[in-house]
Amino acid sequence: MKFIHLGDLHLGKSLGDFDLIQDQKYILNEILELIDKENVDALLMAGDIYDKAVPSEAATNLLDWFLSRLSEKKISTYIISGNHDSDDRLNFGSSLFSSNSIYISAIFDGKLHKQTLKKETEIANIYLLPFVKASQVKHYYPEAKIETYDDAVRTIIDNSEIDEQECNILVAHQFVAGKGDDPALGGSESAGTQSVGLVEKISYDCFDKFDYVALGHIHSPQRVGRDEVRYSGSLLKYSLSEANNEKSVPIITVNGKEKVKIELVPLKPMREMRHIRGNIKDLLAKENVKSPEDFIYATLTDEDIVNDAMGIFQQIYPNTVKIDYDNSHTRQIEQVDISRIAENKSFSELIGDFYRMVYGCEISEEEMEIMRMAAREAGVANETN
Numbered sequence: 609m610k611f612i613h614l615g616d617l618h619l620g621k622s623l624g625d626f627d628l629i630q631d632q633k634y635i636l637n638e639i640l641e642l643i644d645k646e647n648v649d650a651l652l653m654a655g656d657i658y659d660k661a662v663p664s665e666a667a668t669n670l671l672d673w674f675l676s677r678l679s680e681k682k683i684s685t686y687i688i689s690g691n692h693d694s695d696d697r698l699n700f701g702s703s704l705f706s707s708n709s710i711y712i713s714a715i716f717d718g719k720l721h722k723q724t725l726k727k728e729t730e731i732a733n734i735y736l737l738p739f740v741k742a743s744q745v746k747h748y749y750p751e752a753k754i755e756t757y758d759d760a761v762r763t764i765i766d767n768s769e770i771d772e773q774e775c776n777i778l779v780a781h782q783f784v785a786g787k788g789d790d791p792a793l794g795g796s797e798s799a800g801t802q803s804v805g806l807v808e809k810i811s812y813d814c815f816d817k818f819d820y821v822a823l824g825h826i827h828s829p830q831r832v833g834r835d836e837v838r839y840s841g842s843l844l845k846y847s848l849s850e851a852n853n854e855k856s857v858p859i860i861t862v863n864g865k866e867k868v869k870i871e872l873v874p875l876k877p878m879r880e881m882r883h884i885r886g887n888i889k890d891l892l893a894k895e896n897v898k899s900p901e902d903f904i905y906a907t908l909t910d911e912d913i914v915n916d917a918m919g920i921f922q923q924i925y926p927n928t929v930k931i932d933y934d935n936s937h938t939r940q941i942e943q944v945d946i947s948r949i950a951e952n953k954s955f956s957e958l959i960g961d962f963y964r965m966v967y968g969c970e971i972s973e974e975e976m977e978i979m980r981m982a983a984r985e986a987g988v989a990n991e992t993n
Contacts, residue, residue, distance in 0.1 A: 609725065609732055610647060610860065611648065611650045611651070611820075611861075612646075612648050612651050612652070612858070612859055613652045613838070613840045613857070613858045613859075614653050614654065614840055614843065615653070615655060615822070615823065615824030615825070615839065616654075616655070616656040616826075616840075616843075617632070617636075617658075618659040619657060619658050619667040620658055620663050620664045620666060621846055623846065623881075623903060623929060624929045626903065626927055627666075628844065628846075631878045632670060632843075633670055633673070634878035635844055635875060635877055636670070638875060640674075640678075640681070643683060649684065649725070650685065650686065651678060651683055651684070651686070652777070652822040653686065653687040653688070653824075654688060654780065654781055654823055654824030655688050655689055655781030655824035656692040656693060656781065657687065657689070657690065658693050658694075661692065661697070663694075663697070675710055679708045679709070683709070684711075685709065686779055687711065687712045687713070688712075688713050688714065688738040688779050688781055688824075689781070690738075691739045691825070693739075695715045695738065696714075698712060699712055699714035711723050711734075713736035713737070714738050715738065716738050716740045716745070718747075719768070720765065720767075720768040722735050722736075723736070730862075730863065730864065731864075732774075732775045732777055733774055733776045733777065734777045735770075735776065735779070736779050737778060737779065737780040739782065740757075740760060740782075742754050742756060745763055745764060749767065756808075756809075757783070757808045757809065758809065758810045758814060761810050765815075770818075773865070774865075775862050776818045776819055777818060777819060777862070778818040778821045780821065780822070780824070781824040782810050783825055784810045784811070784814075784815075784821075784823055784832050784833075785810070785832065787811075787812075787833065791830055791839060792826075792828050812832045818836075819836060819865070820836045820837075820838075820868050822860075823837065823840070824839070825839070826841070827841055827842040827847075828841050828850075828853060829858075829872070835868075836868050836870070838858060838870070840857060840858055841855060841856070843857070843875060844877055845877070845881040845903075848883070848905045848930055850881065851881045851882060852883065855874070856873055856875055857873050858871070859872075881902065883907070884904060884905075884906050884907070885909065885934070887908065888908055888910055888920065888921075891908075892920070900924060900926070901926070901927060902925070902927065903929050904925040905928075905929055905930045905931075906932075907933065907934050908932070909933075909935055910933070911935050913933070913966075917931050937968075955983060963975075
């Protein structure tokens with residue numbers, strides 16, 4: 609019995625000013641082709657289906673298109689909500705969907721819901737655990753000692769009837785850590801995920817009763833603690849920090865209680881995200897320009913600021929997302945002790961020092977007045993000199 613494990617689709621997400629709906633449809637179509645090629649029986653979708661609690665029309669249309677194609681292919685599909693999803697919106701129509709073998713668990717109601725998939729003599733139990741907080745679980749189990757997310761998830765599992773003699777798969781959307789190791793972040797996760805504390809962490813051994821655990825929440829594909837507890841990662845690179853990461857999708861083969869087989873299939877996006885570095889003349893020389901439709905993050909090594917660098921770049925690479933600099937001026941700034949810069953200095957002195965450090969000359973009075981006006985409008989400075 610074969611499963612594909614997806615997580616963190618974030619349908620409707622953008623990259624800077626660039627809409628990603630077409631990129632998302634392209635990669636979902638790759639998944640549909642992979643389902644046909646590998647004779648996949650079921651799909652596990654581990655939360656953060658949408659990027660926002662109130663998804664755009666384009667995002668909902670894209671999910672509708674994808675689920676319709678899955679239904680046409682008779683693929684059993686198991687979906688949970690993530691922290692980005694609106695439980696009610698994702699859960700809408702779940703009863704109707706289930707008649708087409710699309711099972712959605714978006715609202716935690718005190719139970720760990722189970723669906724059973726049968727193929728000839730094989731049986732697999734799929735348990736669906738939507739994103740939960742400790743306070744939600746405590747509401748249903750007031751007598752239990754629940755202080756952390758780990759306590760909460762263990763309470764849910766302990767109060768579920770799980771036959772360990774059968775093949776059991778869990779789909780969950782939580783921050784799961786190994787022994788002494790946190791999962792490696794992709795960089796495009798929410799600020800809350802990137803600053804998660806001890807209270808929110810769940811130990812991977814919480815899931816010992818399960819043969820495979822399909823996780824969502826972290827955008828970098830990886831195992832946690834053991835091979836069978838795994839983040840699929842996001843299908844696309846949603847942050848510039850992911851430019852050098854490789855995306856893949858796990859294909860899971862189960863056969864009763866035999867060891868689970870996991871194959872990671874690389875994904876090729878419609879437009880790659882690349883980080884290029886050098887002086888602007890070399891980077892944009894005809895012989896060096898490759899795949900101009902890619903998303904580009906450029907680090908310029910020119911010593912002088914290039915006027916309208918973004919406009920120049922986007923003539924060649926129309927999907928340039930960001931440009932920054934790495935030169936003697938920026939390296940000098942990096943070595944400055946920020947904590948001492950503002951000691952006993954006025955706003956004008958600070959701006960003057962910064963301008964001098966970057967450009968090697970004095971700021972004009974006209975430019976200084978513009979900076980004062982901007983600071984006053986932003987509410988960060990009240991002085992006039």
